[in-house]
Amino acid sequence: MKRLHLKLNDPAFILNPYPKLELLRDTAPVFWDEVWGKTFFLRYFDIAALLRDRRLGRSLSNVLSRDELGFPPQNPLQKPFDDFQALHMLDREPPDHTRLRSLVQKAFTVSRVENLRERIEGIVAQLLEGAGTSFDVHGVLAEPLPVQVIAELLGVPEAFRAQLRPWSSAIVKLYELGYGEIDMIAASNAVLEFSEMLRGLVEERRIKASDDLISDLVRVEEAGERLTEAELIANCILFLNAGHEATVNGTTGAILALSQNDDARDLLATEAATNPNNSNLFKTAIEEFLRFDTPLPMFERWVLEDFEFTTKLGEVVLLKKGQEVALMYASGNRDPRKFSNPDSLELSRSENAHLTFGLGTHYCIGAPLARLEMQVALHSFLKKIPDFKLENSDLEYGNGFVIRGLKSLHVARI
Numbered sequence: 011m012k013r014l015h016l017k018l019n020d021p022a023f024i025l026n027p028y029p030k031l032e033l034l035r036d037t038a039p040v041f042w043d044e045v046w047g048k049t050f051f052l053r054y055f056d057i058a059a060l061l062r063d064r065r066l067g068r069s070l071s072n073v074l075s076r077d078e079l080g081f082p083p084q085n086p087l088q089k090p091f092d093d094f095q096a097l098h099m100l101d102r103e104p105p106d107h108t109r110l111r112s113l114v115q116k117a118f119t120v121s122r123v124e125n126l127r128e129r130i131e132g133i134v135a136q137l138l139e140g141a142g143t144s145f146d147v148h149g150v151l152a153e154p155l156p157v158q159v160i161a162e163l164l165g166v167p168e169a170f171r172a173q174l175r176p177w178s179s180a181i182v183k184l185y186e187l188g189y190g191e192i193d194m195i196a197a198s199n200a201v202l203e204f205s206e207m208l209r210g211l212v213e214e215r216r217i218k219a220s221d222d223l224i225s226d227l228v229r230v231e232e233a234g235e236r237l238t239e240a241e242l243i244a245n246c247i248l249f250l251n252a253g254h255e256a257t258v259n260g261t262t263g264a265i266l267a268l269s270q271n272d273d274a275r276d277l278l279a280t281e282a283a284t285n286p287n288n289s290n291l292f293k294t295a296i297e298e299f300l301r302f303d304t305p306l307p308m309f310e311r312w313v314l315e316d317f318e319f320t321t322k323l324g325e326v327v328l329l330k331k332g333q334e335v336a337l338m339y340a341s342g343n344r345d346p347r348k349f350s351n352p353d354s355l356e357l358s359r360s361e362n363a364h365l366t367f368g369l370g371t372h373y374c375i376g377a378p379l380a381r382l383e384m385q386v387a388l389h390s391f392l393k394k395i396p397d398f399k400l401e402n403s404d405l406e407y408g409n410g411f412v413i414r415g416l417k418s419l420h421v422a423r424i
């Protein structure tokens with residue numbers, strides 16, 4: 011296995027990681043990163059196999075303690091963050107994961123989510139109403155839409171909404187590699203304040219339930235042993251964060267991709283003018299945007315027991331209990347062994363089993379909601395300015411790779 015170092019936080023890599031990922035996929039599809047201390051996988055079929063392999067998991071704590079691993083004690087500055095991480099479904103493994111996920115699964119089924127279409131259309135119409143024909147589509151549409159939708163779904167009142175984005179940004183900073191003490195403090199403070207706000211809402215729902223997800227979860231918690239209050243709060247924070255971060259970046263990524271491809275832009279604009287937002291072309295186009303520019307390019311897994319992993323092409327990789335692997339979904343999504351012409355944007359691509367929502371146990375619970383929001387947002391945007399062009403002279407991304415997205419995207423009618 012090759013040993014090298016991938017500078018994930020290099021602004022040039024964040025700006026456009028795809029050429030480097032292509033090079034690595036060809037020359038070092040599995041490599042040991044000496045600085046991050048992880049084995050990286052870049053090919054589609056290897057990533058897909060590892061995501062389905064129960065010898066890997068998102069959490070190691072049910073297998074080994076930090077002491078047993080020889081890890082230094084956790085930094086007390088990030089204790090509130092670590093406590094939160096230990097309680098939400100994304101970082102739990104079965105049976106706890108199964109219990110937590112089944113409590114909320116029904117809120118996110120395709121049919122329950124479909125009932126939100128009209129409401130989402132209303133929110134998008136409102137957001138675009140005063141926007142004119144030259145505006146920052148990130149600030150006007152892509153960012154506020156998913157924040158408002160997930161806040162309404164949970165039942166977070168308007169007064170608290172302005173805080174959701176800053177809290178979430180501080181928390182997700184610790185999902186990046188190579189964060190510092192200032193980030194730990196900011197994330198921990200955000201967890202504490204966020205929890206405090208949610209605790210207040212839980213108390214209110216105990217007195218008077220409403221038609222929202224927090225009320226549903228309070229009912230489960232009061233009914234018995236399936237959910238503790240601490241788990242309820244941690245999972246609500248997870249939904250509020252996961253429920254918007256990637257959708258914001260998926261939406262701006264889609265509009266950016268269209269701005270760089272006139273034929274695709276014209277095709278989808280014509281579709282928007284003549285067909286509804288759930289037409290076949292809109293559905294395949296959203297999948298293609300999500301494949302083409304992956305909003306969450308990389309996820310990690312812990313190795314839960316020693317084993318030899320054989321890649322699809324026959325290389326044998328020894329994985330040791332307590333190590334981490336980094337799975338490059340963004341690279342798998344451009345792997346020519348899986349996708350024909352992977353670097354071209356083909357809006358009607360029909361074979362499109364991308365990795366963007368993950369695979370296996372932790373497959374994104376919010377995928378139907380994210381798809382719906384993107385269909386409505388793109389459709390209304392293209393109806394408003396079908397012949398748009400980019401106004402940004404330089405593209406500026408946030409400084410993380412794990413949650414990769416533009417800070418703004420200025421567009422104008424041609």
Ligand code: HEM
Pocket residue numbers: 068099100101111160248249250252253254256257260305306309310365366367368369371372373374375376377379380
């Ligand atoms: C374009 C938008 C989205 C993308 C790209 C995305 C991507 C993902 C991915 C890749 C995972 C699995 C993580 C892993 O493999 O380790 C995941 C899990 C999750 N996502 Fe999403 N997501 C999106 C939108 C949403 C929305 C709208 C929600 C709404 C609540 C949501 C909630 C969650 C939750 C709760 C999990 C954890 C599931 C589990 O552990 O069983 N996501 N997401």
